[in-house]
Amino acid sequence: MSALLQIxxxxxxxxxRKLLDGVTLxxxxxxxxxxxxxxxxxxxxxxxxxLGLFPDRSxxxxxxxxxxxxxxxxxxxxxxxxxxxxxxxxxQDPRAGINPVRTVGDFLxxxxxRWHGLNRAEAxxxxxxxxxxxxxxxxxxxxxxxxxxxxxxMLQRVMIAGALLGSPELxxxxxxxxxxxxxxxxxxxxxxxxxxxxxxxxxxxxxxDLGLAASLCERVYVLRGGKVVEHGATRQVFLAxxxxxxxxxxxxTPVIDPGAAPHAPELPEDAQPLVAVEGLxxxxxxxxxxxxxxxxxxxxRLPAGGSLGVxxxxxxxxSTxxxxxxxxxxxxxxxxxxEGSGRIGHRLRTAERRRLARDVQIxxxxxxxxxxxxxxVGQAVADVFRLHGKEGRRKAKESARELLGRVGIxxxxxxxxxxxxxxGQRQRVALAKALAARPRLLVLDEATSALDVSxxxxxxxxxxxxxxxxxxxxxxxxxxxxxxxxxxxxLLVMRQGRIVESGAxxxxxxxxxxxxxxxxxxxxxxxxxxxxxxxxESAAP
Amino acid sequence: MAVPAVAFVARKLLVLAVTLFAASLAVxxxxxxxxxxxxxxxxxxxxxxxxxxxxxxxxxxxxxPAWEQYWTWVGGILQGDWGRSLSYRQDxxxxxxxxxxxxxxxxxxxxxxxxxxxxxxxxxxSLNRGFADRFILIALTAAGAxxxxxxxxALVAVFSVGLGWFPSFGSGxxxxxxxxxxxxxxxALGLSYIAVxxxxxxxxxxxxxxxxxVEVATSRGLGRGSVVARHVxxxxxxxxxxxxxxxxxxxxxxxxxxxxxxxxSGIGQLLIQSIDRLDFAVVQxxxxxxxxxxVVVNTCVDLIQPLLDPRITAGTExx
Numbered sequence: 001m002s003a004l005l006q007i008x009x010x011x012x013x014x015x016x017r018k019l020l021d022g023v024t025l026x027x028x029x030x031x032x033x034x035x036x037x038x039x040x041x042x043x044x045x046x047x048x049x050x051l052g053l054f055p056d057r058s059x060x061x062x063x064x065x066x067x068x069x070x071x072x073x074x075x076x077x078x079x080x081x082x083x084x085x086x087x088x089x090x091x092q093d094p095r096a097g098i099n100p101v102r103t104v105g106d107f108l109x110x111x112x113x114r115w116h117g118l119n120r121a122e123a124x125x126x127x128x129x130x131x132x133x134x135x136x137x138x139x140x141x142x143x144x145x146x147x148x149x150x151x152x153x154m155l156q157r158v159m160i161a162g163a164l165l166g167s168p169e170l171x172x173x174x175x176x177x178x179x180x181x182x183x184x185x186x187x188x189x190x191x192x193x194x195x196x197x198x199x200x201x202x203x204x205x206x207x208x209d210l211g212l213a214a215s216l217c218e219r220v221y222v223l224r225g226g227k228v229v230e231h232g233a234t235r236q237v238f239l240a241x242x243x244x245x246x247x248x249x250x251x252x253t254p255v256i257d258p259g260a261a262p263h264a265p266e267l268p269e270d271a272q273p274l275v276a277v278e279g280l281x282x283x284x285x286x287x288x289x290x291x292x293x294x295x296x297x298x299x300x301r302l303p304a305g306g307s308l309g310v311x312x313x314x315x316x317x318x319s320t321x322x323x324x325x326x327x328x329x330x331x332x333x334x335x336x337x338x339e340g341s342g343r344i345g346h347r348l349r350t351a352e353r354r355r356l357a358r359d360v361q362i363x364x365x366x367x368x369x370x371x372x373x374x375x376x377v378g379q380a381v382a383d384v385f386r387l388h389g390k391e392g393r394r395k396a397k398e399s400a401r402e403l404l405g406r407v408g409i410x411x412x413x414x415x416x417x418x419x420x421x422x423x424g425q426r427q428r429v430a431l432a433k434a435l436a437a438r439p440r441l442l443v444l445d446e447a448t449s450a451l452d453v454s455x456x457x458x459x460x461x462x463x464x465x466x467x468x469x470x471x472x473x474x475x476x477x478x479x480x481x482x483x484x485x486x487x488x489x490x491l492l493v494m495r496q497g498r499i500v501e502s503g504a505x506x507x508x509x510x511x512x513x514x515x516x517x518x519x520x521x522x523x524x525x526x527x528x529x530x531x532x533x534x535x536x537e538s539a540a541p
Numbered sequence: 542m543a544v545p546a547v548a549f550v551a552r553k554l555l556v557l558a559v560t561l562f563a564a565s566l567a568v569x570x571x572x573x574x575x576x577x578x579x580x581x582x583x584x585x586x587x588x589x590x591x592x593x594x595x596x597x598x599x600x601x602x603x604x605x606p607a608w609e610q611y612w613t614w615v616g617g618i619l620q621g622d623w624g625r626s627l628s629y630r631q632d633x634x635x636x637x638x639x640x641x642x643x644x645x646x647x648x649x650x651x652x653x654x655x656x657x658x659x660x661x662x663x664x665x666x667s668l669n670r671g672f673a674d675r676f677i678l679i680a681l682t683a684a685g686a687x688x689x690x691x692x693x694x695a696l697v698a699v700f701s702v703g704l705g706w707f708p709s710f711g712s713g714x715x716x717x718x719x720x721x722x723x724x725x726x727x728x729a730l731g732l733s734y735i736a737v738x739x740x741x742x743x744x745x746x747x748x749x750x751x752x753x754x755v756e757v758a759t760s761r762g763l764g765r766g767s768v769v770a771r772h773v774x775x776x777x778x779x780x781x782x783x784x785x786x787x788x789x790x791x792x793x794x795x796x797x798x799x800x801x802x803x804x805x806s807g808i809g810q811l812l813i814q815s816i817d818r819l820d821f822a823v824v825q826x827x828x829x830x831x832x833x834x835x836v837v838v839n840t841c842v843d844l845i846q847p848l849l850d851p852r853i854t855a856g857t858e859x860x
Contacts, residue, residue: 051760056670083762091760096753099772101850110771111761146851162761 002068003028004170004202005050005087010062010072012045012226014055020045020226022062029169032196032203034213034234036249037223038452039423043206046223047172050204051087052079066170084115087170088163093179094155098147098162105143108162130161134191152314153184157191164195171196173205177212181313182479186523189216208452210253214238215525222246235529252457254482256524261505262307262464264489272339273301274440274473275325279334282320294320295497298334302490304440307467307474309488309505311481311520317497322445322477326362327353338441358388361434365446367426371418377429378404378414384436400436407432407462424455428462435466441473448483460487481520485509493517550844557840564832565618569611572821618829624822628815633826637808641830644796644807646719650727651734651796652789659735660781663742667750668769677739685736689795693729693802700725710804726803730796734788741784745777752776778849786842790835 005027012020020042027033037043048054049064052071064071067086069078091097098107108127112118118126124143131139134157147155156176163171173192177185193216196203207213213220214234221231222245230243241247280298283291295317302308312318323329325336327348338359348356364370371380378400385396401411407428409421418426427447434442444463448456464487467474478484484491484505491508493501493516501514512518598604602613617624623633666677687695701709707725749755750773758772797809808827815823847853 048760053756053760080762080764083760085762089757089760091753091757093753097757099754099758099776100852101776102771110758110763110767114763114767148852159757166761 002026002065004031004067005204006063006065007046007049008063008065010046010049010064011060012042012049012054013059014057018226019058023223023226023228025221025228025231027170027202027204029202030196030200031219032193032205032217034217034220035204035206035223036208036210036213036220038208038249038454040225041223042226043223044174047089047174047204047206050170050172051083051089084111084166086168087172088166088168089172089174090156090159090163090176092175094159095147095152095179097159098155100147102146103143104145104147104150104158107147107158108143108165111162111166126165127161130165131158134161134164134195135187136161152180153187156180156184156188160188160191160195164199167199169201171201171203173203175207176205178207178209182481183313183519183523185212186525189525192216209525210238210249210453211255211527212525214527215531216528218528222249235527238527248454252453254453254456254480254486256482256485256509256521258485258506258509261485261509262487262489264306264504274304274306274339275302275475276337277301277325277334278337280321280324280331280336281333282317282324282329283332293497295324296333298499300492300499300502302441302473302475304339305467305471305473306490307476307488308490308492309484310475310477310492310494311479311484312494313479313520315496316494318477318479318494319445320497321494322362322443322475325441325443325475326360327356328362354387357439358437359439360441360443361437361439362443362445363427363430363434363447366450367418367423367430368450370430371426371433373418376415376417377409377421380429381432381436384433388437400432403432403436404429406466407435408458422455423451424459427451427455427459431459431462431466435470438470439472441475442467443475443477445477446479447476449478449480456483463487481509481524493520546847549847553840553843557836560836561833564836565615565829566611568825568828568832569614570607572825573607614825623826626815626820626823628818628820629823633822636811636823637826637830640806640808640811643805644793644800644809647723647726647730647796647799647805647807648789648792650720650723651731651792652785654727654731655734655738655788656785658731659738659785660742662735662739663781664746664769664774666739666743667746674743678743681736681739685733687732689729689733689798690802692732693726693799696725696729697803723805726799726805729802730792730799734792737788738781738785742777742781745780746773749773749776775849779846782842782845782849786839790838793831793834 003026005025007023007025010020010023011018023042023046025033025035025046035043035046045055049060049071050066052074054060060072062072066082069082069086071079071082074082098104105124105127108130109118109120109123112123112126113120116123127143128139131142136142136154136157142150142154142158147158150158156179160176171192176192177188180188189212192203192205195201203217205213205217210220217234219232220234220237222229222237222243224245230237230241230246232242237246238250241250277298277300281296282294283296284294285291298317298321300308310318310321320329324331325338330347338356371377375383378397381400381404382393382396385391385399386393389396389399391399401414404414405411409425409428409432413421413425418429421429427450431447442463447463448459451459460483463474466472474487476484476487488505491501491503491505492499493508493514495516501508501512501517508517509521512521595604602610605613614624621634623637625631626633626636629636662677662681666674666681669677697709700707708722709725754776755768755772758768763771794809796807797813799805800807800809801813808830812824812827814820815827
């Protein structure tokens, strides 16, 4: 008797490139297995293959069998039955995965009506029941609504409900919480754990986040470049990895550790702060009346050479704050004072903007979008030297070569367009571009969120090193408490446009005062063995 | 929910009214840019007798200030009085009503051809990669490059002269006979637009096919037909509808050539004659009708869009 999902020596090639190479993997009934890997490792291809979804014109070999049905050789009808009755998939981004022009109810019932022989009313009743079981209130109203009227977390619950309605034996989860906030992620993870235990489903959980895998799965496969490099019990792989790559991954995975937070630089008592923010607020007028408050009453100071982390979930106003600091938005109230650049509360004129840009630079989240695709990276950086440093063409080129070398971009890549570089390399270029202006404050707006953990670790290290060398002040905006706490000595916790807690990072992590901060720290995924030992402790008399 | 919807409709209707007003200004005052005195034209080169000239000028209200003429004209239109034709010596509304139905029927039939054939070709091209797709695309591009009068000649040569299936001239009597007569003209009129719509359909469908929700639908075990109908075509309709609105409304203008080629007496023909004869009342009326049709069709399209994509009323379509 073979396992529920049995992948044996599965290889997949596309256009002459081997994307998967001899993957062997199994998931048993009632078991939860993690598939961990970075982007491009082929983890998505594996989950798709379990449903018989392959890229067009790919060459495949080996077997991928679900309940004994090999999806590589199965006919169309057998595949349809597999997808309808045996296996379901939960996708990464419910906003993209649920048809935006149809109602939530339609998404849930379209499968029930089509082959489970239910009429529309019965199907809707089932859908409502399933939604309620997943903890969504007012489910009757929800089914008549469209996806854009629901939050990301609610929508992911809808997606899960849709997957569970087919009573699958195998649940494939493709990074189901990556697009969600950390507190929402905690809820979804708990939900998946319960559903799996209740139904005895087998689960294959794909993620790039080792910590998340450890919090949910007993066994883990580590995938790299289309090959399984290591597999075993999660605890084993996590605590005593055998392979070099797994060890790197574990090390690169950020953890919340109050002891690891950097110390604040020693400053003379009367030192002027580099940035002084006073009562800053931003309101947006809505079409058709009403206003949205993105940020209100933000007050803080940042000394020269200091580091301030800003954490919060989507909609907390943290990005608005970052954009206000670099003058991309105009404040509705309050002031921002940057030493030497004066106030930047009003709309900036060109000369003022240039002066501010010399002091304050920003690195954005997505290096795929923030670099001009037509301009070679060497020139992109040289341009900044010419603009802010008033350097000549030749001198600027030389400076760019030196700076890019310092962030780890070799001289022979200078003529490359951004698309020829990897994500991590692009973010290094974006960083070099920002540093070329020789700013005193560097604002990082989720600057590592789009990167793989190992690349993130490298970029973070680079930022730390540069900060020490250049005496930069850093404002790091992120949703990831672990990343921010590693980088910054001071912390602001934001929620719904307000700063709810601020202070030294080590203090906040060890002894949070605010309930929201506590829940933010508490939602960070914890390995199964830790929660189990905690539960065992609390259960013991 | 209901309040934004009402506000949305009200806003669209307001825009419609403003556009029509602006168009009426442009239409009316553009006449003063054209050289030539309409009253003189009526005398057909006879020696200008100042008295009769003044008489005609007064009779048609041409002596009044421009603004006053404009208000009289607009007021008349709102009451169904489009003024008098200089050359036909009839009410414009009568001249127009005699010909408008033919043109409207021609345009409607062409619109049906465009929608049906364009959609079918576009869908077929988007679903079949490789040879079929390329064949349809090349055929469509070729068809789209054929000027309507050439298409008219070719269609007549093949289907009426060669095969004798359709008549080559006239608009026939009402009912089926009319449709039979208008088939070739409508095809000739719509041919290049079919190509445009098919291309839009194809690219809009292709774009939707790459969306993740389509993959999700497939992964849930929906058959290919259901996936295409419910998740690809349904989502692709927005751009298709927008383009068809513009195309179909534009047909009214381009029908002139086809009317001439097939000897139909419609407003396209009338427009050209009237411009020749400086018959401004008729020209203005026709242009106003065309502009109104254009704006109304596009407003209808705008009003249907939120039904296709509920995100539009909410103002979050950029998500």
